[in-house]
Ligand SMILES: Cc1cc2nc3c(=O)[nH]c(=O)nc-3n(C[C@H](O)[C@H](O)[C@H](O)COP(=O)(O)OP(=O)(O)OC[C@H]3O[C@@H](n4cnc5c(N)ncnc54)[C@H](O)[C@@H]3O)c2cc1C
Ligand code: SF4
């Protein structure tokens with residue numbers, strides 16, 4: 001191979017990766033490397049088994065130094081996985097990191113053309129040719145550094161948000177923990193025991209809730225919601241609304257005299273509507289903070305202007321019917337989203353007779369009933385007549401693993417396990433009870449889970465029936481429920497009668513997830529939960545720098561996995577802030593003010609609010625706030641005056657890449673943006 005760099009021209013190195021057999025099994029990598037050497041300006045090309053390995057990285061550095069390369073093309077996997085790796089490698093060998101270009105031979109070639117090596121190899125050559133053409137037009141760019149606020153906003157006060165807040169505070173960071181309900185605790189506070197160890201949920205949780213209250217670095221804002229987020233990693237400006245409790249938190253001592261005297265009331269949300277609460281209430285006895293809240297929808301004073309018994313009886317004068325929403329602004333360096341899940345509501349799609357037959361309940365309702373501090377003081381009762389059930393059926397996968405458009409395709413990951421726990425608890429409470437579990441298959445993948453499954457399954461009076469029920473009917477006299485199902489292990493259709501049917505409901509994204517995602521500029525995956533950047537390597541990062549996710553906000557999971565993720569999110573946020581600075585990517589939009597006519601289209605379209613119009617000596621012009629710009633290119637594509645360029649993605653670079661895709665490399669293409677050949 002000769003030196004094709006040419007005097008003064010770009011000097012390009014091409015590195016083709018086998019990625020083990022991921023690419024090498026389908027693409028003839030040595031042939032692609034050989035082909036690359038024939039391209040203009042390519043000085044050297046190599047094929048490596050694993051380019052990302054130490055050996056592969058050292059090889060790149062060696063070639064850069066030996067051949068005086070001023071840019072490289074790495075033809076391997078997706079840039080999402082290794083762009084940062086190869087930029088660093090280039091930088092360590094003296095290149096500007098933005099002179100590194102990646103070509104995706106794995107997702108965009110070998111994985112989609114398995115079984116056709118010849119044509120896959122031809123396509124790989126074309127992709128490399130395009131990459132080299134793009135690399136010729138690369139320009140060095142410089143990243144900017146910005147300072148950071150050493151304060152973190154945590155949204156959601158379930159076990160995930162609580163754990164993340166405590167971990168951050170332990171590292172000396174300030175935390176603002178925002179919970180939309182009157183108390184922190186989340187769903188875990190509603191549970192009785194927890195699988196597989198049988199720990200009492202609130203006994204484990206309550207000390208952490210109290211610790212939040214007593215940790216000086218944590219500013220807890222309950223009954224509050226985040227309304228606006230502006231700024232960028234290292235410095236987000238957040239507007240929070242404190243909803244009026246109508247009870248002055250600084251005066252309320254949690255004595256409960258107000259509630260004792262309150263004639264108003266409503267079904268208790270915390271008890272899943274089984275019990276009732278007063279109009280002035282704390283959601284549960286261990287609430288943190290233990291401060292009362294008035295629900296105007298059920299308060300007689302708010303409905304009629306009369307009553308006021310709470311105000312008359314409150315010994316500290318804490319009741320304030322005139323209280324208004326308050327706005328609080330905070331500046332934080334990072335944000336952790338821990339907004340959890342909502343239980344799937346089966347009546348939405350009319351499944352399984354829920355809300356149609358009295359004796360069909362959900363597992364969360366059973367959790368509240370079987371809980372000693374729940375609405376029935378730990379007694380399980382049939383809603384129809386208050387009798388203790390003798391024959392209980394569980395139906396698994398309600399709202400999960402169903403490919404009908406009206407349901408969720410994913411597995412909710414906890415229902416198999418909590419059903420075992422509830423079956424065991426029922427047996428502990430009532431010796432003579434029998435439990436039948438209708439299941440598709442059992443997923444018991446965690447530490448100690450399989451052992452727990454076998455223990456419960458072998459208990460007398462517990463049976464597992466493989467088969468999804470086809471129909472539930474109610475006896476109009478007894479209110480018993482008959483389940484008709486195909487029992488696939490017996491290969492027959494059966495009809496069995498039960499006193500109580502429990503639906504093992506799955507998890508759905510918590511209410512407001514979509515709006516919060518829009519506000520924060522973070523995407524959701526097809527299941528509706530927040531999307532991590534990479535499921536294995538960056539499971540708590542989002543595509544927006546400085547915003548992290550954890551717990552069930554990211555997807556269904558149990559408490560141990562939630563806590564592990566919360567700790568990961570806290571340490572990722574802390575690590576970012578510990579560096580004391582954030583790097584601002586230079587691949588942002590740039591306005592040519594001479595061309596800009598100030599139409600404002602860019603400002604109206606940008607999903608991140610980066611452009612704004614400013615008055616200049618020559619009229620209104622768009623300006624891009626670089627710290628907010630994600631380089632998505634929306635504005636550049638929309639600008640009718642072609643006044644916007646995204647650095648690193650200029651028209652010239654993209655045209656050059658496209659031209660190389662066509663026969664006769666080097667030809668310019670007409671692309672509607674007015675640049676011809
Ligand atoms: C019936 C049932 C039984 C279960 N049993 C077990 C068990 O035995 N063992 C086990 O390990 N796991 C169990 N789980 C799973 C367990 O409940 C979850 O793993 C855990 O609750 C997840 O915690 P989280 O903090 O991520 O979410 P959540 O508990 O949902 O907490 C999220 C918090 O964020 C708040 N929030 C939501 N949106 C906002 C917003 N926009 N602004 C401010 N705050 C917001 C919510 O009010 C809530 O307080 C069970 C689940 C169910 C449904
Ligand atoms: S005004 Fe009356 S109804 Fe309203 S919270 Fe006070 S006591 Fe209850």
Ligand code: SF4
Pocket residue numbers: 588589602605606607608609610611624628629630631632633634635636646
């Ligand atoms: S490139 Fe995208 S993020 Fe940047 S200003 Fe334009 S539209 Fe906004």
